[in-house]
Amino acid sequence: MTTAPPLTRALRRARAALQALGSAVTAPAGPGAPLLARASSPWLRLLPYGVAFAFVASLLPVTVAVLVNDYQVNGALAGALGTAQTAPLLLAVSRPLQAWCVVLAADVLGALVLLGAEGVAGRSWPWTPMIVVGYLALMVAVGLREPRRTLLGVWLATGGAGFVLELVSQDRSDGIHLLLFVLSGAVLLLTASLRERGDAQRRLVEQETISEAERARRTLLEERARIARELHDVVAHHMSVITVQADSAPYRIEGLPDAAREEFSTIAGSARESLAEMRRLLAVLRSDGSEGERAPQPGLERVQQLVEATVRAGVPAELSMPAGLGPVPQAVDLSAYRIVQEALANVVRHAPGAPTRVSVTRAEDRLTVLVVNGPPEAGGSPLETTGTGHGLVGMRERVRLTGGTLDTGPLPDGGFRVAASLPLAPGSEPGPDTEEPA
The missing domain is CATH 1.20.58 (Methane Monooxygenase Hydroxylase; Chain G, domain 1)
Known part of the structure; x- marks a missing residue:
C-alpha cells in the first residue's frame, strides 16, 4: 500500500514522457529538418542520431562479415556494399527519401553482385537478413516524414525490385522479398497512421484555440x-x-x-x-x-428580490444593505445590481447549496459590492461544469465603465468571492480590475 502513490506518480511521468515523445516524433518539420527537431529537450533532439548510429554501428560489421564469410564476396567489395547499405541510415534522420533511394540502389546492386558469389546457395537472396533489418528501420523514418502518395510509391518500388530480381534468378530466391514487401508495408502504414493522427490532434488544438479566442471576443462584444x-x-x-x-x-x-x-x-x-x-x-x-x-432598468432597490429568488433556487443567501444608502448615480446603481445578479447566478450554476452572503455598503465616495459564497453542498452536482464567460466579462466591463475596481478569486475553503468598488463621484476614469488565478 505504501508503494502505490510513488508507483502511480512514476506511471504518470512515464505516460507524460511518452506523450511528449509521440508529439515530438509526429510534429511537422520543414524540408531537411531532422526527426524530433521540435522536441523541447536537447536529449530528445539527439535521440534519432543516436538510434541511427546504433543501427549503422551494429549492421555494418555484421553485413561485411556475413558477405565475406557466408556469401564468399571479396572483402573490399563487401565493405563497399555494407557501407552503402547501412551508412545512409544516418542521412535518414533528416532526409529519409534520399536515404531510401541510396539504400534501395545499394541493395539491388548487392543482389546482382551475389548472383556471381559462390556462397549464395542455401542462403537468403536477393535480400540478406541485415538488409531486411536496416530497410525496416529506414521505413520508420520515411513513414514519419513523407506524404501518403510517396509512401505508396516507396512500397511499390520495394516490391517491384524484389519481384524483378526473382525473375532474374528464380532458383536462388527463397521468398525473402515477399517478407520485406509485407513488413515494409506494415511499418509504413503504422508510422503514417501515427503521423496523420498527430497532425489531426494538432489541427484540433489549433482550431480549439481559435474557437476559444473567437468565443471570448464574441462574449465581450455581446x-x-x-x-x-x-x-x-x-x-x-x-x-x-x-x-x-x-x-x-x-x-x-x-x-x-x-x-x-x-x-x-x-x-x-x-x-x-x-x-x-x-x-x-x-x-x-x-x-x-x-x-x-x-423594460425599466433595475437598481439596488431590487437586490432584495434577487436574494429571495436565489433562496427559492436552493441557495441559502442573506443580504446586508443599509436602508439609507443615499443618492447613487444611475450608471453605478445599474452596474451594482448587475454585478450582484451575475454573482448569484454563478453560485446557483456552479456551487448549488453553497451559503452565500451579499453585502452592499457605502463609504465616503465609493460603493462596495461584495458577494461571497462557501463551498458547494456535499453531494450536489453543478448545473454547469463550463460557462460561457459572460458573467465575469460583464462584471469587468461594468466596473471599468464606472472607473471602479474588481477583485474576484477562489477562497481557501473552496468558495468564491466577488468584490467590486464603484466610485460615486462623476467623471471617474476607467480603472483596472484585478483577478486572482483560479
Missing part, C-alpha cells in the same frame, strides 16, 4: 452591446429631463431676455437631436429583436 443598451435608458432619461427643462424655462422664469430664451431653445433642440441619434443607435443594437431590453 456584453458591451448589452451594457450600451442599458446605458441608453440611463442617458436618455437625463437627456429627456434636459429637454423638458430647457423647453419649460421661458414659462417658469419670468422676465427672461430674448438671448436667454434663444439659448434655452438651442439647448432643447440639441437635446432632441441627441435623443434621436441615440434612438437610431439603439435600433441597431436591438436589431436581434429582443423585447426584454425595453
